[in-house]
Amino acid sequence: MTDLMVFDGSQGEGGGQILRTVVGIAAATGRPVRMENIRAGRSRPGLMRQHLTAMQAAARVCNAVVTGAELRSMTLTFEPQQVCPGHYEFSIGTAGSASLVLQTVLPALMTAAGPSQLVLEGGTHNQWAPPFDFLTEAWLPLLERMGPRVTARLERHGFYPAGGGRMVVSIEPSSVLQGFSLTERGEIQQQQARILITNLPLSIARREADVLLRRLSLNQRDVAIDALKTPGPGNVVMLKLVAEHVTELFTGFGRQGTSAEQVAQGLVRELRRYLTAEVPVGEYLADQLMLPLSLSAAQNSGPELVRGGCYLTLPLSRHSSTQMEILQRLLPVTISTTAEPRRCLITISPM
Numbered sequence: 001m002t003d004l005m006v007f008d009g010s011q012g013e014g015g016g017q018i019l020r021t022v023v024g025i026a027a028a029t030g031r032p033v034r035m036e037n038i039r040a041g042r043s044r045p046g047l048m049r050q051h052l053t054a055m056q057a058a059a060r061v062c063n064a065v066v067t068g069a070e071l072r073s074m075t076l077t078f079e080p081q082q083v084c085p086g087h088y089e090f091s092i093g094t095a096g097s098a099s100l101v102l103q104t105v106l107p108a109l110m111t112a113a114g115p116s117q118l119v120l121e122g123g124t125h126n127q128w129a130p131p132f133d134f135l136t137e138a139w140l141p142l143l144e145r146m147g148p149r150v151t152a153r154l155e156r157h158g159f160y161p162a163g164g165g166r167m168v169v170s171i172e173p174s175s176v177l178q179g180f181s182l183t184e185r186g187e188i189q190q191q192q193a194r195i196l197i198t199n200l201p202l203s204i205a206r207r208e209a210d211v212l213l214r215r216l217s218l219n220q221r222d223v224a225i226d227a228l229k230t231p232g233p234g235n236v237v238m239l240k241l242v243a244e245h246v247t248e249l250f251t252g253f254g255r256q257g258t259s260a261e262q263v264a265q266g267l268v269r270e271l272r273r274y275l276t277a278e279v280p281v282g283e284y285l286a287d288q289l290m291l292p293l294s295l296s297a298a299q300n301s302g303p304e305l306v307r308g309g310c311y312l313t314l315p316l317s318r319h320s321s322t323q324m325e326i327l328q329r330l331l332p333v334t335i336s337t338t339a340e341p342r343r344c345l346i347t348i349s350p351m
Helices: 016-029 049-062 098-109 132-145 202-216 260-277 283-297 318-330
Strands: 005-008 033-036 065-067 076-079 087-091 116-122 149-156 165-172 180-182 188-198 223-228 234-243 247-253 309-313 333-339 344-350
Touching: 005 318, 016 033, 016 049, 016 076, 016 098, 016 283, 016 318, 049 065, 049 076, 049 087, 049 098, 049 116, 087 098, 098 116, 098 132, 098 165, 098 283, 132 149, 132 180, 132 234, 132 247, 132 283, 188 202, 202 223, 202 234, 202 260, 234 260, 247 260, 283 309, 283 318, 283 333, 283 344, 318 333
Parallel strands: 005 033, 087 116, 180 309, 188 223
Antiparallel strands: 033 076, 065 076, 116 165, 149 165, 188 234, 234 247, 309 344, 333 344
């Protein structure tokens, strides 16, 4: 058996991303791993419900032998076996992010020997994870450029803290992952805003819309308000920017103590920072692209395949820095950065 590789879960930003990356790559490559000091620096350290569900999901899709998979556990050993594509259903039982469970199992399933379908229940729109719309509009279309076809359907919205969301994901895998470069945004073709509101006064959404209309010079037809019926309250403001080479989605979440105007204005600032930097890839999309491009760079393949790639993004976040360190330990890849005043080029290549 391959030697067990040990990781310190308090490294870098010290959150759940380290755990998901390590276990996701382990499931995809068959490399046994051990995590220690899981989320050690957080106010509630150890495995929380959504982390535990993600670990259990990864274990099921690759028949892993796991020790330490229990709530509040600070250590976990994950010994993967063969990946088994198929139909799986995973429920977090809280408003924990269903998207993060998907991101944990997808590295293994997108290169598996056959198609898979996932039914995921939990939070679909919460502040600490990519919302469902980010997956379908921004991230999954870029994965499709690499070969796998992953489609997702939202059956129920789930907001924090009530949860109750449900998404169905279909995965048509690819035996190889074609790399790509994304260094130009191209001409902006469309800007749209969508505001979701549930069990809260509709006036909140209207105030958010007023800010977007005024600050971004949008037309009324480009701003949609959707009043939903869900178990608990929720408010999300999303800005979609469609450009020639990429689609980006920026998200703001309503919360107690923050006015509707502040939520919308924060989102406007985020969009303007992205536009001013003249980059195609925003901060959160940069985090999501690093793993699949690293898997591409690590492949053994013929000369016709592009391995790895590069993308131009905003200055490196702490999340991305931690992700770089973890991926270079797990995979035979080199990840380099070229920093500029307002942006950064990330290059991922075979070692």
